[in-house]
Amino acid sequence: MKTLLNFFEKIGNSVSSRTLRLGAATRLFILILIYSADSFKRIHLTIREVYFTGVMSLVIIIVSAFFVGMVLGLQGYYTLQKYGSSEAIGVLVALSLVRELGPVVTALLFAGRAGTAITAEIGLMKATEQLSAMEMMAVSPVARIIAPRFWAGVIAMPILASIFSMVGVLGGYVVAVPIIGVDEGAFWSQMQANVDFRFDIVNGLIKSVVFGIACTIIALFEGYDAPPTAEGVSRATTRTVVTSSLAILALDFVLTSFMISG
Amino acid sequence: MSNSIISIKDLRFGYGSRLLHKGIDMEFQRGKVSAIMGGSGSGKTTILRLIGGQIKPTSGQVEVDGTIVHKQDRDGIYRLRRKMGMLFQHGALFTDLSVFENVAFPMREHTNLPENIIKDLVLLKLNAVGLRGAAYLMPPELSGGMARRVALARAIALDPDIIMYDEPFAGLDPISMAVICDLIRSLNDALGATSIIVTHDVAETFSFADYIYFVADGVVAAEGSPKQLMASKLPFVKQFIHAEKDGPVPFHYNAPSMKEDFAL
Numbered sequence: 001m002k003t004l005l006n007f008f009e010k011i012g013n014s015v016s017s018r019t020l021r022l023g024a025a026t027r028l029f030i031l032i033l034i035y036s037a038d039s040f041k042r043i044h045l046t047i048r049e050v051y052f053t054g055v056m057s058l059v060i061i062i063v064s065a066f067f068v069g070m071v072l073g074l075q076g077y078y079t080l081q082k083y084g085s086s087e088a089i090g091v092l093v094a095l096s097l098v099r100e101l102g103p104v105v106t107a108l109l110f111a112g113r114a115g116t117a118i119t120a121e122i123g124l125m126k127a128t129e130q131l132s133a134m135e136m137m138a139v140s141p142v143a144r145i146i147a148p149r150f151w152a153g154v155i156a157m158p159i160l161a162s163i164f165s166m167v168g169v170l171g172g173y174v175v176a177v178p179i180i181g182v183d184e185g186a187f188w189s190q191m192q193a194n195v196d197f198r199f200d201i202v203n204g205l206i207k208s209v210v211f212g213i214a215c216t217i218i219a220l221f222e223g224y225d226a227p228p229t230a231e232g233v234s235r236a237t238t239r240t241v242v243t244s245s246l247a248i249l250a251l252d253f254v255l256t257s258f259m260i261s262g
Numbered sequence: 263m264s265n266s267i268i269s270i271k272d273l274r275f276g277y278g279s280r281l282l283h284k285g286i287d288m289e290f291q292r293g294k295v296s297a298i299m300g301g302s303g304s305g306k307t308t309i310l311r312l313i314g315g316q317i318k319p320t321s322g323q324v325e326v327d328g329t330i331v332h333k334q335d336r337d338g339i340y341r342l343r344r345k346m347g348m349l350f351q352h353g354a355l356f357t358d359l360s361v362f363e364n365v366a367f368p369m370r371e372h373t374n375l376p377e378n379i380i381k382d383l384v385l386l387k388l389n390a391v392g393l394r395g396a397a398y399l400m401p402p403e404l405s406g407g408m409a410r411r412v413a414l415a416r417a418i419a420l421d422p423d424i425i426m427y428d429e430p431f432a433g434l435d436p437i438s439m440a441v442i443c444d445l446i447r448s449l450n451d452a453l454g455a456t457s458i459i460v461t462h463d464v465a466e467t468f469s470f471a472d473y474i475y476f477v478a479d480g481v482v483a484a485e486g487s488p489k490q491l492m493a494s495k496l497p498f499v500k501q502f503i504h505a506e507k508d509g510p511v512p513f514h515y516n517a518p519s520m521k522e523d524f525a526l
Contacts, residue, residue, distance in 0.1 A: 125357075133354035133413075136314050138340040139371045 025221040031142045032150050032217075038140070039147035046148040046155075053114040053149070054156030058163070060113055061106060065097075065164040068105060069171020072096055076172070077180055087186035091194045093172030094165075098195060098204045102165035104252050107211035110157060111244035115219035118149055119240040122223025123233035131224075146224065150216050157212025158205050165204065203259045210251055215244045267292045267424060267456045268313060273322035275308060282308060284480035285322070290424075295450050295457040297467045299502070300477035306460040307351075309477070310426045313458070314346060315339040327423070344372060347417030351429040353409035355401040361388070361412050362397040368419045387415040390452075391445060407438025411445065418449055425450065427459040431466055439463075443470055464503050468492070476502065 039046065076092040122145065125131050131141045169191075176182040195201070219240045226236035268290040275283045282305040290296050298306045311317050312324050318332040325331070326342055334342065355364050365384045369375060375383070388394045391411040401409060410430060417425055427446065431439050447470045450457040461467050467474065468488040476484040476491070476499055484491060484499045491499055501509030520526065 128352065128357070129350045129354035130356055132316065133348070133350055133356075135316060136343055136346065136348040137368045137371065138343040139368075144371075 021221075021225070024225060025217065028142075028146070028221050028224060029217055032147045032220075035140060035143035035147045036151065038143040039151065042144075042148075045144070046151050049148045049152030050156055053110075053118070053152050054160060057110060057113050057156070057160060060109055061160050061164050062167050064105065064109055065102075065167035066171040066174075068101060068164075069093060069097065069168035069173075070175045072101070072168065073172035073175030073180070077176060077182070086180075086182055088190055089172065089176045089182055090169075090187035090191035093176070094169055094191045094195050095200060097165040097168040097172075098200050100204075100252070100256075102168065103161045103204050103207040103211055104248060106161040106164045106208065107157065107215055107248045108245055110153075110160060110212075111215045111219070111241055111248065114153065114156070115215050115240045115244050116237050118153075118216070118219040119223040119226070119237045120233060122146070122149075122220065123226035123228075123236050126224070126226060127228035127230075127233060146220050150220060153216025153219075154209065154212045157215070158208040161204065161208035161211075199259075203255075206259075207252065207255050210255060211248050214247045214251055218244045218247060265292050266290055267327055268458070269325040270309070270313075271323050271325070273309075273312065273324065274320045275305070275312060275317070276320055281320070281480060283319075286477070286480070286482055288475055288482065288485075290456055290458055291473070292456050293450075293454060294472040295447060295459065295470060296473045296475070297459045297461060297471040298475050298477060299462055299464070299467065300483075301462065301502070304477045305480065306462075306477055307428050310348070310428055310458065310460055313424075313426065314343060314348060344420065345423045346426060347420070347422035347424070348426045349410065349413050349417045349428065349430055351432055352406075353401075353413035355404075355409055355413055355416070357401050359401075360397070361393065361399050361401070361404070364401070364412060365415045365419055368416065372420060383419070384415075387419055388412070390418070390449065391415045392441070405438075407434050407441065410434065410438070410442060414442075414445060414449070418453060418455075421453055421455075423455055425453075425455050425457045427457065427461070429461055430459060431461060431463045439466055446470065464505070468503075 072093045073089060076089045076096075077086055080086045080088055080092065122131075125145065131145070134141045134144060173187060177184045177187055222236040222240045222243070223233075226232045266289040268288075270286055270288040273283050273286040274281060286309070288298075288309075298309055300306050308317070312319055313326060313331065315331045315334065323330050323332065327345060329338070329342060331339070331342065355361075356367065359367065362384055365387050366380050369380050369383060385394050385397065388397055391414050393408060393411055393415065396404065396408060396412070401412070404412065425446075430442050430446065434442065443466050446457055446459065449455070459467065459471065468491075471488060473487060474485065474491055475482050478498050484494055484496050486494070492503065494500065494503075497509055500506070517523070
């Protein structure tokens, strides 16, 4: 009986602490929106963070996108040629990247590269009392530190996802046209004819903006909420990757459902 | 009329059901250097955080310059904090900014001074702590004592009325310690400020403080000038000042009986 009670107590505690954390993250999100006006007055801070989160992530995004595009080209050709539609390889690569892989893989890479950096940086600032020092100087850390990083993530993600899709298409092209020998005209013309700007590209951009908001707020909250110890920061960094990855995949399903049905 | 700038009345504060402060009364006089001393974990730093409005008391109040801190909203607390400067235990310098930018930070945030004036003011503040030559170094390039002095320059950047020091001597070599002692006294007198130091370093504090509070068991166990406390016969004060192992502060942390732990 006692074991059963302990079991339910553990479940209750876990649900309660997760709900509290969700509430705290929502509160932080609202604070960010409130302090955004303050933050935009010092736009150089946001631009600096766009450089750190966006520009510094370019290498991993471009290299990954090129390989993903090449693999898509190979796998797509292997399947399509069975049905005699190997010319449709351009459409397959483009649609896969623009609708799904571009936003999703970019967000996963962003969470791993920029998200962890944000969490560790803010966690360490908290552990070394830099955030408290700022508070004691009557400067809000949310306006000065958190909000610029949030907007930088929201701005950087759709740009990175677009670059990912473009480089991915180039990777698919390199495999399909010069290596396999698919007709170049068919590759590009089928892509042009079948990729819809509103339904495919805009929806992909909407996804990447939503992922940008989710990834950045998770990274910021984990850092801001991290216990000010080495172990606390390391756990928070791990949680950023795990929570962001799960949130991206779950949100992708929800958004895709709405986009397809709508 | 009282000349105190900070007044703490019947202050109680705790985490959960455990009370850290059980009714503390303190008065900090304008222009004086006061120290709060006590053992580790006695809640000295928490008193600074209560003065700065970073946490709220369970009951009682902290009054800064006639304003009750915990009754202020965020804007009110920020207005109060502009009268304060705080030196954190390890400096808490912003590691992504140079020494110059760290000291310029409060000026840039709270004033509209032109860049040439900010430059002059920052260099003056750094000169006051002897680090004008280190203006363009980054915080990781500084020693512990230098970082503490830069943090002090930042704390006095806006000429605050109150300067709070959290363990300013912790981990410093004797030379750096003497430099910090001298700076605390001279800056306090030059700026006409009020300084509050949280520390457990007896010799340094007794050499320059005007008034000292001893905190133990959540209350003010003793208070007075260094001379009065040196002559004190209170067992706690004697044990603390002379660093005696035996006395009212126990060596052992609260624990179950030996019989219970060792199954005797």
